[in-house]
Amino acid sequence: MVANWWLALIIMVGLNGILAWTLFLGLEPISRRAKKWFFIVVNVIGLILAVSQFFWMDF
Numbered sequence: 001m002v003a004n005w006w007l008a009l010i011i012m013v014g015l016n017g018i019l020a021w022t023l024f025l026g027l028e029p030i031s032r033r034a035k036k037w038f039f040i041v042v043n044v045i046g047l048i049l050a051v052s053q054f055f056w057m058d059f
Contacts, residue, residue, distance in 0.1 A: 004057050008050035015046040 019042045023035055030038070 004054050007053055007057070011050045011053070012043075012046045015042050015049075018042070 019039060023030065023038070
């Protein structure tokens with residue numbers, strides 16, 4: 001069970017790291033609204049992946 005929590009943490013940190021890298025080091029300017037939605041979409045995808053791995057690892 002501890003491995004599930006570590007994997008969920010790695011998924012969320014990895015996706016948020018990619019998000020931060022893209023937003024802070026991107027060469028093209030992005031509007032505040034686009035940044036907000038990009039943040040929301042990335043975190044929803046991360047949450048879905050983190051939760052789904054709990055079900056996948058139990059079988």
